Amino acid sequence: MTEPDVVIIGSGPAGVSAAWPLVAAGRRVLMLDAGVGTIPNPAPERPSLRNLRQDPAGWRHLLGDDLRGLRKMTDVSPKLRMIPDAAFLSRFQDGNGLEPHGFSAIGILGRGGLSNFWGAVSCAYGPEDLVGSPVGAADLAPALRRVAARIGLSGCADDDLAPSHGTDLPLQPPLPLSPLAEALLARYQRHRNHLSLRLGRNRSAVLTQPLNGRAACDRSGACMWGCARGAIYSAASEVPELQRHANFALRDGFVVKALSVGGRGFVIGGTDARTGLPLHLEAATVVLAAGVLPTTRLALQCLERFDEAMPLQNCPAFAMALAVPSWLGRPLPDPAFGMAQLAFRMPLGPEPGDFAFGLLFGADAMAAPDLTAHMPLTRPGAAGLLRSLLPTLLIGLVYLPGSYSRNQVCLKRGNERMADRLVIDGGHSPAFDPVQRTLVRRLSRDFRRLGAYLLPGSAKPYPPGAEIHYGATLPMGARTTSSGEVTGRPGLFIADASALSRLSSKHNTFTVMANADRIGTLLAQRPT
Amino acid sequence: MTVPPECLRGSEPSLADRAMPDSLHGGSMHLVITGADGYIGQRLTAQAAAHGVAVTVLARRPGVRRVVWSLGLPVPDAAFARDPVAGPVDAVIHLAHHWTTEGDEAADPNIGGTAALLAAARRHGVPRFVFASSLSAQPAALNRYGRVKWRIEQLLSGTGEIAARIGLVYGGPRRGMWGTLCRIASLGPVVPMVTPWRQVQPIHLDDLCRGLLLLAGAPGPVTDPAHGVAVLADPEPLSFSRFLSLVARQVADRHLVVLPVPLAPILVILHLVNRLPFLPRVERERVLGLAGLPVVASGDSLRRLGLTLRPLEAGLAAERPGRHHDRRRRALIREGLVLLGYVRGRSPEPALVRRYVRAVEVHGTGIPLPMPGLLAGWPRLMRLVEPLPASRTPGQRLLSERLHIAALLVDATPDGGRRYDYRGESPVSAVLRLFVIVALEVVAMPFRLTLARRIWR
Ligand SMILES: Cc1cc2nc3c(=O)[nH]c(=O)nc-3n(C[C@H](O)[C@H](O)[C@H](O)COP(=O)(O)OP(=O)(O)OC[C@H]3O[C@@H](n4cnc5c(N)ncnc54)[C@H](O)[C@@H]3O)c2cc1C
Numbered sequence: 001m002t003e004p005d006v007v008i009i010g011s012g013p014a015g016v017s018a019a020w021p022l023v024a025a026g027r028r029v030l031m032l033d034a035g036v037g038t039i040p041n042p043a044p045e046r047p048s049l050r051n052l053r054q055d056p057a058g059w060r061h062l063l064g065d066d067l068r069g070l071r072k073m074t075d076v077s078p079k080l081r082m083i084p085d086a087a088f089l090s091r092f093q094d095g096n097g098l099e100p101h102g103f104s105a106i107g108i109l110g111r112g113g114l115s116n117f118w119g120a121v122s123c124a125y126g127p128e129d130l131v132g133s134p135v136g137a138a139d140l141a142p143a144l145r146r147v148a149a150r151i152g153l154s155g156c157a158d159d160d161l162a163p164s165h166g167t168d169l170p171l172q173p174p175l176p177l178s179p180l181a182e183a184l185l186a187r188y189q190r191h192r193n194h195l196s197l198r199l200g201r202n203r204s205a206v207l208t209q210p211l212n213g214r215a216a217c218d219r220s221g222a223c224m225w226g227c228a229r230g231a232i233y234s235a236a237s238e239v240p241e242l243q244r245h246a247n248f249a250l251r252d253g254f255v256v257k258a259l260s261v262g263g264r265g266f267v268i269g270g271t272d273a274r275t276g277l278p279l280h281l282e283a284a285t286v287v288l289a290a291g292v293l294p295t296t297r298l299a300l301q302c303l304e305r306f307d308e309a310m311p312l313q314n315c316p317a318f319a320m321a322l323a324v325p326s327w328l329g330r331p332l333p334d335p336a337f338g339m340a341q342l343a344f345r346m347p348l349g350p351e352p353g354d355f356a357f358g359l360l361f362g363a364d365a366m367a368a369p370d371l372t373a374h375m376p377l378t379r380p381g382a383a384g385l386l387r388s389l390l391p392t393l394l395i396g397l398v399y400l401p402g403s404y405s406r407n408q409v410c411l412k413r414g415n416e417r418m419a420d421r422l423v424i425d426g427g428h429s430p431a432f433d434p435v436q437r438t439l440v441r442r443l444s445r446d447f448r449r450l451g452a453y454l455l456p457g458s459a460k461p462y463p464p465g466a467e468i469h470y471g472a473t474l475p476m477g478a479r480t481t482s483s484g485e486v487t488g489r490p491g492l493f494i495a496d497a498s499a500l501s502r503l504s505s506k507h508n509t510f511t512v513m514a515n516a517d518r519i520g521t522l523l524a525q526r527p528t
Numbered sequence: 529m530t531v532p533p534e535c536l537r538g539s540e541p542s543l544a545d546r547a548m549p550d551s552l553h554g555g556s557m558h559l560v561i562t563g564a565d566g567y568i569g570q571r572l573t574a575q576a577a578a579h580g581v582a583v584t585v586l587a588r589r590p591g592v593r594r595v596v597w598s599l600g601l602p603v604p605d606a607a608f609a610r611d612p613v614a615g616p617v618d619a620v621i622h623l624a625h626h627w628t629t630e631g632d633e634a635a636d637p638n639i640g641g642t643a644a645l646l647a648a649a650r651r652h653g654v655p656r657f658v659f660a661s662s663l664s665a666q667p668a669a670l671n672r673y674g675r676v677k678w679r680i681e682q683l684l685s686g687t688g689e690i691a692a693r694i695g696l697v698y699g700g701p702r703r704g705m706w707g708t709l710c711r712i713a714s715l716g717p718v719v720p721m722v723t724p725w726r727q728v729q730p731i732h733l734d735d736l737c738r739g740l741l742l743l744a745g746a747p748g749p750v751t752d753p754a755h756g757v758a759v760l761a762d763p764e765p766l767s768f769s770r771f772l773s774l775v776a777r778q779v780a781d782r783h784l785v786v787l788p789v790p791l792a793p794i795l796v797i798l799h800l801v802n803r804l805p806f807l808p809r810v811e812r813e814r815v816l817g818l819a820g821l822p823v824v825a826s827g828d829s830l831r832r833l834g835l836t837l838r839p840l841e842a843g844l845a846a847e848r849p850g851r852h853h854d855r856r857r858r859a860l861i862r863e864g865l866v867l868l869g870y871v872r873g874r875s876p877e878p879a880l881v882r883r884y885v886r887a888v889e890v891h892g893t894g895i896p897l898p899m900p901g902l903l904a905g906w907p908r909l910m911r912l913v914e915p916l917p918a919s920r921t922p923g924q925r926l927l928s929e930r931l932h933i934a935a936l937l938v939d940a941t942p943d944g945g946r947r948y949d950y951r952g953e954s955p956v957s958a959v960l961r962l963f964v965i966v967a968l969e970v971v972a973m974p975f976r977l978t979l980a981r982r983i984w985r
Contacts, residue, residue, distance in 0.1 A: 050948075050949075052945075053942070053944070053945030054942050054945050054949070055942070056941070056942055058940060058941075058942075058945065059883070059940035063937070063940050066890070067883065067887045069936065069940075070887045070890075070891050070933050070936055070937070071890075071891045072891060072892075072929065328955045328958045328959060328962075329952055329955040329957070329958035331950060331951045331952035332949070332950045332952075335948075364948055368939055368944075368947065368948075369932060369936050369939050370936075372935075373917065373932055373935075374917050375917070376916050376917060376918075376973075377969050378910075378911050378914045378969065378972060378976070379870065379871045379931055379935055380871060380873060380908075380911065381972075383871070383935075383947060384965045385962065385965050385966075386947070387947045388950075388961050388962050389962070390948070391950060415653075418655065
């Protein structure tokens with residue numbers, strides 16, 4: 001490609017979403033990505049979870065031929081254990097000069113980014129989540145619709161959670177619920193007037209009808225081990241589609257290390273992931289979409305804001321286990337959809353946006369030892385207990401808004417040998433502990449009314465960052481304009497969650513994709 | 529380098545095992561070797577280097593480059609030359625020590641030599657300098673070694689200049705202090721010893737090397753910011769006599785009785801012995817060194833580095849002589865039989881055990897855990913000694929990790945899979961079943977609370 005009009009750094013959900021409107025408008029787009037090649041998906045002919053579990057050779061799929069599923073990854077989603085590259089985390093942190101303290105800085109240098117492994121829960125930020133943001137719900141709405149149509153969302157448009165997930169969106173039919181989740185939801189409909197809890201189906205970027213060459217979910221149940229059919233959206237699947245356009249090019253294996261003002265506008269320095277040799281590129285317009293931590297580092301570097309502590313938000317989260325005793329003795333259903341079944345929310349305070357957001361998973365689609373590892377029971381005891389409890393069990397993940405986090409990032413100048421480092425200090429706000437305890441009590445009370453009992457001792461907070469919802473380091477309206485352009489650095493745009501004004505407790509990727517699409521659209525309208 | 533396949537075949541003695549031709553002795557030769565990382569190349573390079581041959585390795589990945597220097601000589605600039613791939617020097621790890629007993633302590637060649645090296649590193653802008661010091665480094669240490677180390681530590685002042693205070697190093701080739709200890713341990717059955725109640729803080733050679741590399745490479749503050757000191761030693765000290773009897777038991781398979789003798793008469797005897805002709809000299813320095821080890825808190829240093837030390841018994845068990853690898857493997861197989869048999873409730877088939885061994889070798893330390901013999905006969909007894917998940921001692925944590933590996937492996941077999949194939953039963957019998965499980969757990973709990981800590985140290 002001759003001189004690109006726009007260079008996008010990162011091929012994750014944000015990068016790909018910013019690229020589409022630019023490519024459609026005929027702009028020449030060069031996408032840089034640190035990863036080399038694609039991250040392998042499970043083979044399309046992989047059997048269903050039930051068959052895998054009965055097959056003597058099933059371990060090859062469940063743990064990997066090289067037993068990579070056994071590697072030690074404390075406090076990290078079990079989904080990440082199946083990544084073939086064992087050193088992916090240190091490569092991500094070293095490559096990006098990240099120095100986390102008390103913060104799980106999770107990411108991967110790879111095509112499609114974390115969307116290769118994500119849970120696909122897709123929520124649209126609404127007015128309550130956008131308070132204080134220069135971008136309103138109406139500004140986002142068209143982009144949300146475009147992205148929903150592009151990636152395929154399945155869900156329900158008229159239950160109690162639909163307003164929270166986002167209205168007015170093109171939706172495929174919802175995924176089927178497990179009988180237990182179905183029963184809980186039915187009970188909720190009868191009792192909802194006495195509860196502060198709001199419960200509904202989950203909304204996810206998982207196909208129930210084929211779309212753009214991706215197949216619909218076949219309910220094989222093995223979602224936690226990756227999707228063999230591409231039913232779960234991954235940004236990696238969109239890169240080849242973008243590459244069909246002559247005005248789009250991907251340069252992979254380009255690990256961006258430094259960004260500064262100069263040359264045609266910006267100078268991008270990096271190393272070649274294949275050879276280790278230095279790389280150098282100039283661009284007039286740069287869109288940062290490398291994930292919040294790398295993007296923040298590059299933007300601060302370009303702004304030359306060293307030694308200045310700035311807030312980073314994450315969504316403090318905890319896990320919990322619920323049992324429905326009336327289901328004791330019922331047979332386990334065939335596994336169907338293996339990720340979040342239901343979603344719920346619970347108000348925390350009077351302010352808009354101050355609510356907790358949660359998900360309920362069926363426990364049978366996870367590896368039982370992962371569930372029991374923290375129980376004080378013996379291994380055989382835990383296995384026996386789980387076998388009887390499994391039909392009654394729902395695993396909850398609960399997220400709080402970013403305002404309950406208290407993390408800081410600070411860029412430290414490097415030297416000839418060491419790149420500039422982004423030091424990340426993790427922590428919860430003092431309000432987190434009491435609010436979490438009260439929340440657990442209130443959730444426990446409301447779920448009890450639905451016949452679901454919180455298992456004592458099961459509510460366990462994640463360490464900061466382990467839930468992988470980061471953002472709000474370069475908020476629009478403060479460090480960036482409402483079109484995502486960095487204040488003081490015309491031509492530099494932020495397309496990922498760094499630009500959110502604050503983090504809602506809801507999952508942000510879908511909203512971030514829409515915002516990236518919106519920013520790309522605005523950029524495409526500018527004269528070249 | 530491409531090695532013709534016939535070179536790799538069969539029972540030919542390897543190049544390295546044969547005697548070196550005379551022309552190779554003397555150190556005037558300079559070889560360029562390619563393929564130095566391979567099966568033959570690694571050994572060849574080591575052998576050539578051991579014979580004083582200068583070796584430059586041409587390899588795809590950066591590797592070893594040797595520059596001639598010794599404490600007391602000026603440091604050649606070549607030592608800090610940029611590597612074409614790896615770039616400028618990132619850190620110096622200074623291990624060299626010249627063992628001295630006489631002369632003015634303030635003019636000890638180790639001090640001057642280190643000062644010269646440090647100055648050269650500073651001049652070349654090397655951002656990190658790691659000096660291998662000792663737990664005995666103290667201004668008034670009993671032996672000269674400790675005092676000299678302390679003096680050298682005082683030279684380190686800049687950021688990134690770190691003194692690594694190292695505990696009692698064990699494991700690996702039987703040389704240095706470790707070699708002496710192994711020899712003493714195999715003397716038995718009674719060993720007289722000066723102040724055997726002295727506390728020591730061991731560290732395995734491999735853990736130490738990992739720690740040093742971490743110190744050299746970790747970004748940000750890795751040392752106690754006030755002093756620039758990092759402590760590489762077991763946070764839990766044990767008495768020297770206990771350490772030595774563990775060495776005897778794990779490494780030489782024998783029981784050792786340690787007989788305490790007071791220090792003063794030993795020094796007198798040493799003094800006399802060393803004056804007698806024809807008798808081997810015993811270094812007074814070494815004896816004093818052992819008598820003068822203080823206990824130093826190392827937990828913070830290790831945490832800051834993210835370094836977990838292997839439990840002592842496991843580390844020692846892996847040091848057994850003889851067909852080391854086979855022994856280790858056999859011990860891992862035994863361990864796999866116990867743990868898999870325990871979590872599965874019946875004995876595992878060979879393929880599953882092989883998978884276990886592979887998993888521990890790839891994702892664990894690869895070191896077998898010491899398994900009480902009783903468990904080998906009745907894996908189910910593990911119920912009474914399984915550690916609780918929150919347990920803190922390294923031995924218990926390691927066992928919990930291994931149990932998790934075993935549980936995940938069993939979970940991915942049809943046997944484990946059947947647990948998800950629950951066809952249902954009457955609620956009453958389900959409740960009864962739960963009741964029985966919980967009752968068994970309640971019975972086991974006191975045993976676990978008391979026994980686990982003792983068995984898995
Ligand atoms: C297990 C798991 C479950 C999740 N579940 C959900 C969920 O249900 N819902 C939800 O909304 N979110 C979820 N997330 C989070 C979601 O995956 C991320 O928010 C999302 O992927 C962020 O998109 P992004 O494009 O900003 O960054 P990323 O996906 O991180 O992509 C960053 C891209 O930038 C590239 N890159 C990084 N550094 C450099 C560099 N220095 N030079 C060049 N390229 C670079 C990477 O290779 C990558 O392509 C989950 C994440 C995980 C891991």
